[in-house]
Amino acid sequence: MDAPGEAHFLLQGDRLSRDFVSVGVEDTVAQALEKMRAAPGSNEIFYCYACDPQGRLVGVVPIRKLIRAAPDEHIASLMFTRVVKLPVDAPDSLVEDFFVTYRFLAFPVVDAEGRIVGVVEVGNFVDAFSDTLFDEVEGRVRDEVFRFVGLPENEMKQTRPVRMALRRFPWLLVNIGGGFLAATVTRLFEQTVERLVVVAAFIPMVLVLSESLGVQTTAVSAAMIANQKVDAHQVRREVLGTSLAGMMAAGVVALLGSIYSPHLAFPFVLFIAITLSTSLAAGLGALLPFAFQRFRVDPHLASAPLVLAISDNITLLTYFTLVTRLLG
Incomplete structure:
Protein backbone atom coordinates (compact mmCIF):
# COMPACT_ATOMS: atom_id res chain seq x y z
CA MET A 1 0.00 0.00 0.00
CA ASP A 2 1.36 3.40 -0.94
CA ALA A 3 2.03 5.83 1.88
CA PRO A 4 -0.08 9.03 2.03
CA GLY A 5 1.27 11.63 -0.36
CA GLU A 6 3.23 9.06 -2.35
CA ALA A 7 0.52 7.11 -4.17
CA HIS A 8 0.57 9.30 -7.29
CA PHE A 9 4.25 10.25 -7.30
CA LEU A 10 5.05 8.85 -10.73
CA LEU A 11 2.17 10.48 -12.62
CA GLN A 12 1.95 13.75 -10.71
CA GLY A 13 5.67 14.36 -10.55
CA ASP A 14 8.13 15.24 -13.28
CA ARG A 15 8.22 11.63 -14.51
CA LEU A 16 5.01 12.14 -16.48
CA SER A 17 6.41 13.04 -19.89
CA ARG A 18 4.72 15.62 -22.11
CA ASP A 19 6.81 14.56 -25.12
CA PHE A 20 4.27 12.64 -27.14
CA VAL A 21 2.68 12.91 -30.58
CA SER A 22 -1.08 12.95 -31.02
CA VAL A 23 -2.66 13.05 -34.46
CA GLY A 24 -6.18 13.01 -35.82
CA VAL A 25 -7.75 9.77 -36.95
CA GLU A 26 -8.28 11.28 -40.40
CA ASP A 27 -4.68 12.45 -40.74
CA THR A 28 -2.54 10.79 -43.36
CA VAL A 29 0.76 9.08 -42.62
CA ALA A 30 2.60 12.01 -44.23
CA GLN A 31 0.84 14.50 -41.94
CA ALA A 32 1.52 12.34 -38.89
CA LEU A 33 5.22 12.06 -39.71
CA GLU A 34 5.43 15.81 -40.15
CA LYS A 35 3.93 16.32 -36.69
CA MET A 36 6.45 13.86 -35.29
CA ARG A 37 9.38 15.77 -36.80
CA ALA A 38 8.11 19.00 -35.29
CA ALA A 39 7.48 17.50 -31.84
CA PRO A 40 9.96 18.19 -29.02
CA GLY A 41 11.96 15.15 -27.95
CA SER A 42 11.00 13.26 -31.11
CA ASN A 43 14.05 11.01 -30.79
CA GLU A 44 12.44 9.28 -27.80
CA ILE A 45 8.86 8.87 -29.09
CA PHE A 46 7.73 5.23 -29.13
CA TYR A 47 4.11 5.44 -30.24
CA CYS A 48 1.85 7.77 -32.20
CA TYR A 49 -1.49 8.37 -30.47
CA ALA A 50 -4.66 8.97 -32.48
CA CYS A 51 -7.43 11.21 -31.15
CA ASP A 52 -10.98 11.88 -32.32
CA PRO A 53 -12.21 15.43 -33.15
CA GLN A 54 -13.04 15.94 -29.46
CA GLY A 55 -9.45 15.15 -28.48
CA ARG A 56 -10.22 11.77 -26.89
CA LEU A 57 -7.64 9.02 -27.27
CA VAL A 58 -9.08 6.34 -29.57
CA GLY A 59 -6.08 4.54 -31.04
CA VAL A 60 -2.34 4.01 -31.15
CA VAL A 61 0.12 3.35 -34.00
CA PRO A 62 3.61 1.95 -33.36
CA ILE A 63 6.29 4.12 -34.98
CA ARG A 64 7.65 1.19 -36.97
CA LYS A 65 4.26 0.56 -38.54
CA LEU A 66 3.83 4.26 -39.28
CA ILE A 67 7.17 4.51 -41.10
CA ARG A 68 6.45 1.47 -43.29
CA ALA A 69 2.98 2.67 -44.35
CA ALA A 70 2.18 4.54 -47.56
CA PRO A 71 2.27 8.37 -47.19
CA ASP A 72 -1.37 8.79 -48.25
CA GLU A 73 -2.73 6.07 -45.95
CA HIS A 74 -4.96 7.31 -43.15
CA ILE A 75 -4.21 6.81 -39.46
CA ALA A 76 -7.67 5.31 -38.92
CA SER A 77 -6.72 2.31 -41.06
CA LEU A 78 -3.42 1.72 -39.24
CA MET A 79 -4.21 2.29 -35.58
CA PHE A 80 -4.97 -0.29 -32.91
CA THR A 81 -8.23 0.67 -31.24
CA ARG A 82 -7.71 -1.36 -28.07
CA VAL A 83 -5.47 1.10 -26.26
CA VAL A 84 -3.91 0.19 -22.93
CA LYS A 85 -3.96 3.46 -21.00
CA LEU A 86 -3.49 4.75 -17.49
CA PRO A 87 -5.84 7.13 -15.68
CA VAL A 88 -4.25 10.33 -14.50
CA ASP A 89 -4.90 9.38 -10.87
CA ALA A 90 -3.34 5.90 -11.17
CA PRO A 91 -1.35 4.82 -8.09
CA ASP A 92 2.24 3.73 -8.42
CA SER A 93 1.27 0.08 -7.89
CA LEU A 94 -0.93 0.16 -10.99
CA VAL A 95 1.86 1.69 -13.08
CA GLU A 96 4.19 -1.08 -11.91
CA ASP A 97 1.68 -3.76 -12.82
CA PHE A 98 1.16 -2.29 -16.29
CA PHE A 99 4.86 -2.33 -17.16
CA VAL A 100 5.39 -5.81 -15.74
CA THR A 101 2.27 -7.26 -17.39
CA TYR A 102 2.19 -5.62 -20.82
CA ARG A 103 5.92 -4.95 -21.41
CA PHE A 104 5.23 -1.83 -23.49
CA LEU A 105 7.81 0.94 -23.85
CA ALA A 106 5.34 3.64 -22.83
CA PHE A 107 1.74 4.08 -21.71
CA PRO A 108 -0.56 7.03 -22.46
CA VAL A 109 -2.12 8.79 -19.48
CA VAL A 110 -5.64 10.16 -19.90
CA ASP A 111 -7.89 12.44 -17.87
CA ALA A 112 -11.49 11.76 -16.84
CA GLU A 113 -12.76 12.72 -20.32
CA GLY A 114 -10.33 10.33 -22.06
CA ARG A 115 -8.01 13.08 -23.39
CA ILE A 116 -4.32 12.24 -23.40
CA VAL A 117 -2.32 14.41 -20.98
CA GLY A 118 1.07 12.69 -21.08
CA VAL A 119 2.93 9.41 -21.27
CA VAL A 120 4.84 7.25 -18.81
CA GLU A 121 7.99 5.90 -20.46
CA VAL A 122 9.88 2.79 -19.51
CA GLY A 123 13.06 4.73 -18.74
CA ASN A 124 11.33 6.86 -16.12
CA PHE A 125 9.63 3.82 -14.71
CA VAL A 126 12.89 1.92 -14.22
CA ASP A 127 14.49 4.96 -12.59
CA ALA A 128 11.62 5.26 -10.14
CA PHE A 129 11.27 1.61 -9.21
CA SER A 130 14.53 -0.14 -10.03
CA ASP A 131 15.18 -1.01 -6.39
CA THR A 132 11.71 -2.09 -5.30
CA LEU A 133 10.43 -3.63 -8.53
CA PHE A 134 12.96 -6.41 -8.89
CA ASP A 135 12.69 -7.36 -5.24
CA GLU A 136 8.91 -7.56 -5.59
CA VAL A 137 8.99 -9.54 -8.84
CA GLU A 138 11.61 -11.89 -7.44
CA GLY A 139 9.42 -12.44 -4.40
CA ARG A 140 6.36 -13.18 -6.52
CA VAL A 141 8.22 -15.66 -8.68
CA ARG A 142 9.78 -17.38 -5.67
CA ASP A 143 6.43 -17.71 -3.89
CA GLU A 144 4.71 -19.03 -7.02
CA VAL A 145 7.41 -21.66 -7.51
CA PHE A 146 7.19 -22.73 -3.86
CA ARG A 147 3.41 -22.96 -3.99
CA PHE A 148 3.49 -24.92 -7.25
CA VAL A 149 5.70 -27.64 -5.81
CA GLY A 150 3.61 -27.80 -2.64
CA LEU A 151 5.76 -25.86 -0.19
CA PRO A 152 4.70 -23.01 2.08
CA GLU A 153 5.86 -19.52 1.11
CA ASN A 154 8.01 -19.14 4.23
CA GLU A 155 9.75 -22.49 3.77
CA MET A 156 13.17 -20.87 3.27
CA LYS A 157 12.86 -19.05 6.57
CA GLN A 158 12.23 -22.22 8.58
CA THR A 159 15.47 -23.53 10.03
CA ARG A 160 14.17 -26.60 11.87
CA PRO A 161 14.36 -29.67 9.60
CA VAL A 162 11.91 -31.58 11.81
CA ARG A 163 9.14 -29.07 11.21
CA MET A 164 9.70 -29.16 7.46
CA ALA A 165 9.70 -32.96 7.44
CA LEU A 166 6.49 -33.20 9.46
CA ARG A 167 4.76 -30.76 7.15
CA ARG A 168 5.68 -32.68 3.99
CA PHE A 169 5.46 -36.28 5.23
CA PRO A 170 1.62 -36.65 5.24
CA TRP A 171 1.48 -35.89 1.52
CA LEU A 172 4.29 -38.33 0.86
CA LEU A 173 2.03 -40.95 2.44
CA VAL A 174 -0.58 -40.05 -0.16
CA ASN A 175 1.98 -40.71 -2.89
CA ILE A 176 2.98 -44.00 -1.26
CA GLY A 177 -0.64 -45.07 -0.94
CA GLY A 178 -1.36 -44.16 -4.54
CA GLY A 179 1.71 -46.05 -5.72
Whole structure:
Protein backbone atom coordinates (compact mmCIF):
# COMPACT_ATOMS: atom_id res chain seq x y z
CA MET A 1 0.00 0.00 0.00
CA ASP A 2 1.36 3.40 -0.94
CA ALA A 3 2.03 5.83 1.88
CA PRO A 4 -0.08 9.03 2.03
CA GLY A 5 1.27 11.63 -0.36
CA GLU A 6 3.23 9.06 -2.35
CA ALA A 7 0.52 7.11 -4.17
CA HIS A 8 0.57 9.30 -7.29
CA PHE A 9 4.25 10.25 -7.30
CA LEU A 10 5.05 8.85 -10.73
CA LEU A 11 2.17 10.48 -12.62
CA GLN A 12 1.95 13.75 -10.71
CA GLY A 13 5.67 14.36 -10.55
CA ASP A 14 8.13 15.24 -13.28
CA ARG A 15 8.22 11.63 -14.51
CA LEU A 16 5.01 12.14 -16.48
CA SER A 17 6.41 13.04 -19.89
CA ARG A 18 4.72 15.62 -22.11
CA ASP A 19 6.81 14.56 -25.12
CA PHE A 20 4.27 12.64 -27.14
CA VAL A 21 2.68 12.91 -30.58
CA SER A 22 -1.08 12.95 -31.02
CA VAL A 23 -2.66 13.05 -34.46
CA GLY A 24 -6.18 13.01 -35.82
CA VAL A 25 -7.75 9.77 -36.95
CA GLU A 26 -8.28 11.28 -40.40
CA ASP A 27 -4.68 12.45 -40.74
CA THR A 28 -2.54 10.79 -43.36
CA VAL A 29 0.76 9.08 -42.62
CA ALA A 30 2.60 12.01 -44.23
CA GLN A 31 0.84 14.50 -41.94
CA ALA A 32 1.52 12.34 -38.89
CA LEU A 33 5.22 12.06 -39.71
CA GLU A 34 5.43 15.81 -40.15
CA LYS A 35 3.93 16.32 -36.69
CA MET A 36 6.45 13.86 -35.29
CA ARG A 37 9.38 15.77 -36.80
CA ALA A 38 8.11 19.00 -35.29
CA ALA A 39 7.48 17.50 -31.84
CA PRO A 40 9.96 18.19 -29.02
CA GLY A 41 11.96 15.15 -27.95
CA SER A 42 11.00 13.26 -31.11
CA ASN A 43 14.05 11.01 -30.79
CA GLU A 44 12.44 9.28 -27.80
CA ILE A 45 8.86 8.87 -29.09
CA PHE A 46 7.73 5.23 -29.13
CA TYR A 47 4.11 5.44 -30.24
CA CYS A 48 1.85 7.77 -32.20
CA TYR A 49 -1.49 8.37 -30.47
CA ALA A 50 -4.66 8.97 -32.48
CA CYS A 51 -7.43 11.21 -31.15
CA ASP A 52 -10.98 11.88 -32.32
CA PRO A 53 -12.21 15.43 -33.15
CA GLN A 54 -13.04 15.94 -29.46
CA GLY A 55 -9.45 15.15 -28.48
CA ARG A 56 -10.22 11.77 -26.89
CA LEU A 57 -7.64 9.02 -27.27
CA VAL A 58 -9.08 6.34 -29.57
CA GLY A 59 -6.08 4.54 -31.04
CA VAL A 60 -2.34 4.01 -31.15
CA VAL A 61 0.12 3.35 -34.00
CA PRO A 62 3.61 1.95 -33.36
CA ILE A 63 6.29 4.12 -34.98
CA ARG A 64 7.65 1.19 -36.97
CA LYS A 65 4.26 0.56 -38.54
CA LEU A 66 3.83 4.26 -39.28
CA ILE A 67 7.17 4.51 -41.10
CA ARG A 68 6.45 1.47 -43.29
CA ALA A 69 2.98 2.67 -44.35
CA ALA A 70 2.18 4.54 -47.56
CA PRO A 71 2.27 8.37 -47.19
CA ASP A 72 -1.37 8.79 -48.25
CA GLU A 73 -2.73 6.07 -45.95
CA HIS A 74 -4.96 7.31 -43.15
CA ILE A 75 -4.21 6.81 -39.46
CA ALA A 76 -7.67 5.31 -38.92
CA SER A 77 -6.72 2.31 -41.06
CA LEU A 78 -3.42 1.72 -39.24
CA MET A 79 -4.21 2.29 -35.58
CA PHE A 80 -4.97 -0.29 -32.91
CA THR A 81 -8.23 0.67 -31.24
CA ARG A 82 -7.71 -1.36 -28.07
CA VAL A 83 -5.47 1.10 -26.26
CA VAL A 84 -3.91 0.19 -22.93
CA LYS A 85 -3.96 3.46 -21.00
CA LEU A 86 -3.49 4.75 -17.49
CA PRO A 87 -5.84 7.13 -15.68
CA VAL A 88 -4.25 10.33 -14.50
CA ASP A 89 -4.90 9.38 -10.87
CA ALA A 90 -3.34 5.90 -11.17
CA PRO A 91 -1.35 4.82 -8.09
CA ASP A 92 2.24 3.73 -8.42
CA SER A 93 1.27 0.08 -7.89
CA LEU A 94 -0.93 0.16 -10.99
CA VAL A 95 1.86 1.69 -13.08
CA GLU A 96 4.19 -1.08 -11.91
CA ASP A 97 1.68 -3.76 -12.82
CA PHE A 98 1.16 -2.29 -16.29
CA PHE A 99 4.86 -2.33 -17.16
CA VAL A 100 5.39 -5.81 -15.74
CA THR A 101 2.27 -7.26 -17.39
CA TYR A 102 2.19 -5.62 -20.82
CA ARG A 103 5.92 -4.95 -21.41
CA PHE A 104 5.23 -1.83 -23.49
CA LEU A 105 7.81 0.94 -23.85
CA ALA A 106 5.34 3.64 -22.83
CA PHE A 107 1.74 4.08 -21.71
CA PRO A 108 -0.56 7.03 -22.46
CA VAL A 109 -2.12 8.79 -19.48
CA VAL A 110 -5.64 10.16 -19.90
CA ASP A 111 -7.89 12.44 -17.87
CA ALA A 112 -11.49 11.76 -16.84
CA GLU A 113 -12.76 12.72 -20.32
CA GLY A 114 -10.33 10.33 -22.06
CA ARG A 115 -8.01 13.08 -23.39
CA ILE A 116 -4.32 12.24 -23.40
CA VAL A 117 -2.32 14.41 -20.98
CA GLY A 118 1.07 12.69 -21.08
CA VAL A 119 2.93 9.41 -21.27
CA VAL A 120 4.84 7.25 -18.81
CA GLU A 121 7.99 5.90 -20.46
CA VAL A 122 9.88 2.79 -19.51
CA GLY A 123 13.06 4.73 -18.74
CA ASN A 124 11.33 6.86 -16.12
CA PHE A 125 9.63 3.82 -14.71
CA VAL A 126 12.89 1.92 -14.22
CA ASP A 127 14.49 4.96 -12.59
CA ALA A 128 11.62 5.26 -10.14
CA PHE A 129 11.27 1.61 -9.21
CA SER A 130 14.53 -0.14 -10.03
CA ASP A 131 15.18 -1.01 -6.39
CA THR A 132 11.71 -2.09 -5.30
CA LEU A 133 10.43 -3.63 -8.53
CA PHE A 134 12.96 -6.41 -8.89
CA ASP A 135 12.69 -7.36 -5.24
CA GLU A 136 8.91 -7.56 -5.59
CA VAL A 137 8.99 -9.54 -8.84
CA GLU A 138 11.61 -11.89 -7.44
CA GLY A 139 9.42 -12.44 -4.40
CA ARG A 140 6.36 -13.18 -6.52
CA VAL A 141 8.22 -15.66 -8.68
CA ARG A 142 9.78 -17.38 -5.67
CA ASP A 143 6.43 -17.71 -3.89
CA GLU A 144 4.71 -19.03 -7.02
CA VAL A 145 7.41 -21.66 -7.51
CA PHE A 146 7.19 -22.73 -3.86
CA ARG A 147 3.41 -22.96 -3.99
CA PHE A 148 3.49 -24.92 -7.25
CA VAL A 149 5.70 -27.64 -5.81
CA GLY A 150 3.61 -27.80 -2.64
CA LEU A 151 5.76 -25.86 -0.19
CA PRO A 152 4.70 -23.01 2.08
CA GLU A 153 5.86 -19.52 1.11
CA ASN A 154 8.01 -19.14 4.23
CA GLU A 155 9.75 -22.49 3.77
CA MET A 156 13.17 -20.87 3.27
CA LYS A 157 12.86 -19.05 6.57
CA GLN A 158 12.23 -22.22 8.58
CA THR A 159 15.47 -23.53 10.03
CA ARG A 160 14.17 -26.60 11.87
CA PRO A 161 14.36 -29.67 9.60
CA VAL A 162 11.91 -31.58 11.81
CA ARG A 163 9.14 -29.07 11.21
CA MET A 164 9.70 -29.16 7.46
CA ALA A 165 9.70 -32.96 7.44
CA LEU A 166 6.49 -33.20 9.46
CA ARG A 167 4.76 -30.76 7.15
CA ARG A 168 5.68 -32.68 3.99
CA PHE A 169 5.46 -36.28 5.23
CA PRO A 170 1.62 -36.65 5.24
CA TRP A 171 1.48 -35.89 1.52
CA LEU A 172 4.29 -38.33 0.86
CA LEU A 173 2.03 -40.95 2.44
CA VAL A 174 -0.58 -40.05 -0.16
CA ASN A 175 1.98 -40.71 -2.89
CA ILE A 176 2.98 -44.00 -1.26
CA GLY A 177 -0.64 -45.07 -0.94
CA GLY A 178 -1.36 -44.16 -4.54
CA GLY A 179 1.71 -46.05 -5.72
CA PHE A 180 0.80 -49.13 -3.70
CA LEU A 181 -2.75 -49.08 -5.06
CA ALA A 182 -1.37 -48.77 -8.60
CA ALA A 183 0.86 -51.78 -7.97
CA THR A 184 -2.18 -53.70 -6.73
CA VAL A 185 -4.18 -52.81 -9.84
CA THR A 186 -1.28 -53.97 -12.02
CA ARG A 187 -1.07 -57.22 -10.06
CA LEU A 188 -4.77 -57.90 -10.69
CA PHE A 189 -4.06 -57.86 -14.42
CA GLU A 190 -0.79 -59.80 -14.18
CA GLN A 191 -1.89 -62.46 -16.67
CA THR A 192 -2.81 -59.83 -19.25
CA VAL A 193 0.61 -58.20 -18.90
CA GLU A 194 2.41 -61.53 -19.20
CA ARG A 195 0.42 -62.51 -22.31
CA LEU A 196 0.75 -59.14 -24.05
CA VAL A 197 4.18 -57.69 -23.30
CA VAL A 198 3.48 -54.59 -25.38
CA VAL A 199 0.84 -53.59 -22.83
CA ALA A 200 3.53 -53.13 -20.16
CA ALA A 201 5.76 -51.20 -22.54
CA PHE A 202 3.17 -48.42 -22.92
CA ILE A 203 2.26 -48.07 -19.22
CA PRO A 204 4.77 -45.23 -18.53
CA MET A 205 3.55 -43.26 -21.55
CA VAL A 206 -0.10 -43.68 -20.59
CA LEU A 207 0.56 -42.56 -17.01
CA VAL A 208 2.80 -39.59 -17.75
CA LEU A 209 0.23 -37.95 -20.02
CA SER A 210 -2.55 -37.96 -17.44
CA GLU A 211 -0.15 -36.84 -14.71
CA SER A 212 1.21 -33.97 -16.78
CA LEU A 213 -2.17 -32.60 -17.82
CA GLY A 214 -3.64 -33.05 -14.36
CA VAL A 215 -0.84 -31.04 -12.77
CA GLN A 216 -1.27 -28.28 -15.35
CA THR A 217 -4.94 -27.70 -14.50
CA THR A 218 -4.10 -27.96 -10.80
CA ALA A 219 -1.58 -25.15 -11.21
CA VAL A 220 -4.16 -22.93 -12.94
CA SER A 221 -6.81 -23.43 -10.25
CA ALA A 222 -4.29 -23.02 -7.43
CA ALA A 223 -3.07 -19.76 -8.98
CA MET A 224 -6.66 -18.46 -9.09
CA ILE A 225 -7.09 -19.24 -5.41
CA ALA A 226 -3.78 -17.59 -4.54
CA ASN A 227 -4.70 -14.44 -6.49
CA GLN A 228 -8.32 -14.52 -5.23
CA LYS A 229 -9.57 -14.22 -8.82
CA VAL A 230 -11.73 -17.27 -9.47
CA ASP A 231 -13.15 -17.38 -12.99
CA ALA A 232 -15.50 -20.32 -13.62
CA HIS A 233 -15.46 -19.71 -17.37
CA GLN A 234 -11.67 -19.87 -17.44
CA VAL A 235 -11.73 -23.10 -15.41
CA ARG A 236 -14.14 -24.72 -17.87
CA ARG A 237 -12.06 -23.50 -20.79
CA GLU A 238 -8.89 -24.87 -19.19
CA VAL A 239 -10.47 -28.30 -18.66
CA LEU A 240 -11.80 -28.42 -22.23
CA GLY A 241 -8.50 -27.29 -23.75
CA THR A 242 -6.52 -29.75 -21.65
CA SER A 243 -8.88 -32.59 -22.54
CA LEU A 244 -8.54 -31.82 -26.25
CA ALA A 245 -4.75 -31.77 -25.87
CA GLY A 246 -5.00 -35.18 -24.20
CA MET A 247 -7.11 -36.48 -27.09
CA MET A 248 -4.53 -35.28 -29.62
CA ALA A 249 -1.75 -36.93 -27.61
CA ALA A 250 -3.84 -40.11 -27.49
CA GLY A 251 -3.98 -40.13 -31.27
CA VAL A 252 -0.20 -39.89 -31.52
CA VAL A 253 0.31 -42.70 -28.98
CA ALA A 254 -2.24 -44.86 -30.81
CA LEU A 255 -0.25 -44.48 -34.02
CA LEU A 256 2.91 -45.51 -32.18
CA GLY A 257 1.05 -48.46 -30.68
CA SER A 258 0.09 -49.72 -34.13
CA ILE A 259 3.79 -50.10 -34.94
CA TYR A 260 4.41 -52.48 -32.03
CA SER A 261 1.21 -54.52 -32.05
CA PRO A 262 -0.40 -56.55 -34.85
CA HIS A 263 -3.77 -56.23 -33.13
CA LEU A 264 -5.80 -53.36 -34.54
CA ALA A 265 -7.66 -53.18 -31.26
CA PHE A 266 -4.54 -52.19 -29.29
CA PRO A 267 -4.21 -48.67 -30.81
CA PHE A 268 -7.92 -48.20 -30.16
CA VAL A 269 -7.40 -49.21 -26.52
CA LEU A 270 -4.56 -46.73 -26.19
CA PHE A 271 -6.63 -43.93 -27.69
CA ILE A 272 -9.68 -44.53 -25.48
CA ALA A 273 -7.67 -45.08 -22.29
CA ILE A 274 -5.54 -41.96 -22.70
CA THR A 275 -8.48 -39.79 -23.76
CA LEU A 276 -10.55 -40.85 -20.74
CA SER A 277 -7.69 -40.64 -18.25
CA THR A 278 -6.42 -37.23 -19.38
CA SER A 279 -9.95 -35.79 -19.35
CA LEU A 280 -10.49 -37.12 -15.85
CA ALA A 281 -7.13 -35.81 -14.67
CA ALA A 282 -7.90 -32.39 -16.12
CA GLY A 283 -11.23 -32.27 -14.31
CA LEU A 284 -9.73 -33.41 -11.02
CA GLY A 285 -6.87 -30.95 -11.30
CA ALA A 286 -9.26 -28.09 -11.90
CA LEU A 287 -11.77 -28.92 -9.14
CA LEU A 288 -9.74 -30.40 -6.27
CA PRO A 289 -7.98 -27.14 -5.28
CA PHE A 290 -11.39 -25.48 -4.80
CA ALA A 291 -12.66 -28.48 -2.83
CA PHE A 292 -9.65 -28.34 -0.51
CA GLN A 293 -10.08 -24.61 -0.02
CA ARG A 294 -13.70 -25.20 0.99
CA PHE A 295 -12.57 -27.62 3.70
CA ARG A 296 -9.74 -25.29 4.79
CA VAL A 297 -6.96 -27.54 3.54
CA ASP A 298 -4.03 -25.89 1.79
CA PRO A 299 -4.81 -26.58 -1.90
CA HIS A 300 -1.18 -26.14 -2.93
CA LEU A 301 -0.01 -28.90 -0.61
CA ALA A 302 -2.89 -31.32 -1.06
CA SER A 303 -4.07 -31.06 -4.65
CA ALA A 304 -1.11 -32.34 -6.66
CA PRO A 305 -0.51 -35.56 -4.65
CA LEU A 306 -4.18 -36.54 -4.78
CA VAL A 307 -4.58 -35.65 -8.45
CA LEU A 308 -1.59 -37.85 -9.29
CA ALA A 309 -2.71 -40.72 -7.09
CA ILE A 310 -6.31 -40.77 -8.35
CA SER A 311 -5.50 -40.20 -12.01
CA ASP A 312 -2.77 -42.88 -12.00
CA ASN A 313 -5.08 -45.55 -10.62
CA ILE A 314 -8.06 -44.65 -12.79
CA THR A 315 -5.73 -44.63 -15.81
CA LEU A 316 -4.33 -48.07 -15.04
CA LEU A 317 -7.75 -49.54 -14.29
CA THR A 318 -9.20 -48.17 -17.54
CA TYR A 319 -6.19 -49.26 -19.57
CA PHE A 320 -6.01 -52.82 -18.24
CA THR A 321 -9.77 -53.35 -18.38
CA LEU A 322 -9.96 -52.32 -22.00
CA VAL A 323 -6.92 -54.40 -22.95
CA THR A 324 -8.33 -57.48 -21.21
CA ARG A 325 -11.77 -57.13 -22.74
CA LEU A 326 -10.68 -56.33 -26.28
CA LEU A 327 -7.44 -58.29 -26.60
CA GLY A 328 -7.85 -61.03 -24.04
